[in-house]
Amino acid sequence: MKRYLYFMLFIFFIFIMFISSSLLFRTLKISTDSVEFIHDEKQLHPLDEILFQYNNFIHKHPFIKKSLIIPESAFVIKNKYIHQCEVSQKEFNLYLNSYNDTKSTTFNHRISGQLNSPATGIDFEQAKRYCSSRGGRLPTASEWEAAAKGLKNNLYPWGNTFIYDDFPYLDPLLNTTKSCAKITNTATTNQIYDLGGNVSEWVVLNNKAAIKGPNGFDKDPYLSALNFTIRLIDPNKKSNRLGFRCIFDLFPKGEKISKIPDGNYTLGVPKDSNFATAASLLNEDAFYSIVRKIRNTKSNSSINVGIHEITVAQYNRFLMDPLIHFNLFSSKNQPYDHSYIPLNWESQLLFPKKPVTGVDWWSAYAFASWSGGRLPTQEEWSYLFLKSLSPGTQQSKNITILEDASSNCPSSKTSICGLNSHVSEWSSSISFNQEGTTEAIYKGGNYKIPSEQTNNPNYMQSLSPYYRSDTLGFRVVNDN
Numbered sequence: 001m002k003r004y005l006y007f008m009l010f011i012f013f014i015f016i017m018f019i020s021s022s023l024l025f026r027t028l029k030i031s032t033d034s035v036e037f038i039h040d041e042k043q044l045h046p047l048d049e050i051l052f053q054y055n056n057f058i059h060k061h062p063f064i065k066k067s068l069i070i071p072e073s074a075f076v077i078k079n080k081y082i083h084q085c086e087v088s089q090k091e092f093n094l095y096l097n098s099y100n101d102t103k104s105t106t107f108n109h110r111i112s113g114q115l116n117s118p119a120t121g122i123d124f125e126q127a128k129r130y131c132s133s134r135g136g137r138l139p140t141a142s143e144w145e146a147a148a149k150g151l152k153n154n155l156y157p158w159g160n161t162f163i164y165d166d167f168p169y170l171d172p173l174l175n176t177t178k179s180c181a182k183i184t185n186t187a188t189t190n191q192i193y194d195l196g197g198n199v200s201e202w203v204v205l206n207n208k209a210a211i212k213g214p215n216g217f218d219k220d221p222y223l224s225a226l227n228f229t230i231r232l233i234d235p236n237k238k239s240n241r242l243g244f245r246c247i248f249d250l251f252p253k254g255e256k257i258s259k260i261p262d263g264n265y266t267l268g269v270p271k272d273s274n275f276a277t278a279a280s281l282l283n284e285d286a287f288y289s290i291v292r293k294i295r296n297t298k299s300n301s302s303i304n305v306g307i308h309e310i311t312v313a314q315y316n317r318f319l320m321d322p323l324i325h326f327n328l329f330s331s332k333n334q335p336y337d338h339s340y341i342p343l344n345w346e347s348q349l350l351f352p353k354k355p356v357t358g359v360d361w362w363s364a365y366a367f368a369s370w371s372g373g374r375l376p377t378q379e380e381w382s383y384l385f386l387k388s389l390s391p392g393t394q395q396s397k398n399i400t401i402l403e404d405a406s407s408n409c410p411s412s413k414t415s416i417c418g419l420n421s422h423v424s425e426w427s428s429s430i431s432f433n434q435e436g437t438t439e440a441i442y443k444g445g446n447y448k449i450p451s452e453q454t455n456n457p458n459y460m461q462s463l464s465p466y467y468r469s470d471t472l473g474f475r476v477v478n479d480n
Contacts, residue, residue, distance in 0.1 A: 047273045
C-alpha cells in the first residue's frame with residue numbers, strides 16, 4: 001500500500017513539474033500593437049466615407065491618387081493675411097494699365113459683364129508679379145491648405161460634407177465664372193471665398209508651380225475639392241479655369257483680405273483615415289473588394305497584433321514545452337505524429353532574433369494557440385498591411401537577406417513592422433484547390449521577392465498546410 005502511495009505521489013510530483021515547466025515556457029512575451037477594425041458605418045472617418053462612395057472616380061485622376069499619399073504634417077500659421085476672393089478681371093485689368101505686362105489669354109472676355117469674376121488665362125510668373133505689385137506673394141501650398149481647412153481640420157473649406165452649390169458654372173468655356181462670394185455657404189468660417197470652387201488657383205510648392213482647388217471643368221469635384229489635393233503643372237500654363245489669389249506677411253492696405261487664424265494646423269491626409277493608402281495603391285476593383293471584405297469581417301472591434309514576426313528564440317520556447325507533444329494546441333485536423341521542427345533548425349538557432357522560417361501551417365497554428373493567440377485571417381492581414389503604411393511611404397523596404405525581426409521596425413517599437421518585407425506569413429484562412437484539397441493561405445512578400453510584385457493588400461498564395469520554406473513565417477494576434 002505504501003509503495004502504491006509513494007508511486008502515486010511520485011506521479012503527481014512529475015505531473016506538477018510537467019505542468020510547471022509548461023507554464024514557465026508559456027510565459028512568452030510577444031510585443032503587440034492594438035489595431036482597431038472598422039465595421040460600423042458610423043465609425044468611418046469622413047474621408048473614408050468619401051473615398052468609399054466615390055471609389056470609381058479616384059482611379060481616373062492620377063493627381064488624386066498622388067494626393068492620397070501626402071503624409072499628415074504639422075504647420076504653424078502666424079500673422080498671415082490672404083485675399084478673400086480670387087483676383088478679379090477688373091483688378092487684373094487695373095494692374096495691366098499700370099504695369100507693362102502681358103494680357104491674359106481670356107482678356108477679351110472682360111466685356112462679358114463678369115468683371116468681378118476671377119481673372120484667368122494667367123501663367124505662374126504673371127500671377128507672382130501681380131502679387132508682388134500689391135506687396136504680397138503667391139501662397140505656398142501649405143498656407144493655402146491651412147486657410148482652406150482652418151483649425152477644425154475640415155476636409156473641404158466649409159466642412160466635411162461636399163456641397164454641390166458651387167457646380168456647375170455658368171459657362172466655363174466663355175470664362176463666365178461666378179462673381180466672388182456668390183455662394184456664401186461654401187466659404188470658410190473666417191470669410192475666405194471660393195477656395196473650393198470657381199477656378200483652380202496657383203500656389204508655390206517647393207519653389208515650383210502647382211495648383212490647388214477645383215474648377216468648373218472638374219467632373220469629380222467631391223474629390224478635387226478636398227483641401228489636401230494638389231496638382232503639379234507647367235508654370236507656363238494659361239487656362240480659363242485657372243486663377244490665383246495673394247497672401248501677405250504684413251497687413252495690407254486697400255485689399256479685401258481675411259486673416260488666417262494663428263495656430264497649429266494639421267495638413268495632408270488625416271492619419272486616422274483607414275482607406276486613403278488603399279485607394280492610392282489599388283485599382284478600382286481591388287480597392288472596392290478589400291474595403292468590402294474588411295468592413296464585413298466578423299471580429300472584435302480591435303485586436304492586439306504582434307509588432308513583428310515570431311522569432312527563432314520565441315519558437316524555441318514552444319518546442320521546449322513538453323505539453324506540445326500531446327497535441328493540446330494543435331488543429332483538430334493535424335496528423336497525430338506531426339513534427340513541429342522547422343527546416344534547418346540547428347542553423348536557425350544560431351540567429352535567435354531572426355524570424356523563424358521553415359514552419360508549416362500546422363506548426364504556426366499550434367504555436368499561436370499555445371501562446372494564447374491565433375493566426376490572423378487574410379482580411380485582417382490585408383488591413384494590418386494597410387495600417388502599417390504611412391501616407392507617402394507606400395513601398396516596403398526591399399531587403400535581399402533575412403534580417404533580425406525587429407530591424408525593420410521604427411525606433412518607437414510601437415507600430416507593426418516587417419509586413420511584406422522579411423518573410424511571407426501564414427494566415428488562418430484556408431481555400432480549396434480544383435481537386436478539392438484544402439490549402440492554407442499565406443500573405444505578403446519576402447526577402448527573395450521584390451516588394452513591387454507584392455505591394456498589394458490583396459496579394460496572397462495558397463499552398464499545402466505541410467509546405468515549409470525558408471521565406472515563410474508567421475505572426476500572432478490576440479483578441480481583446
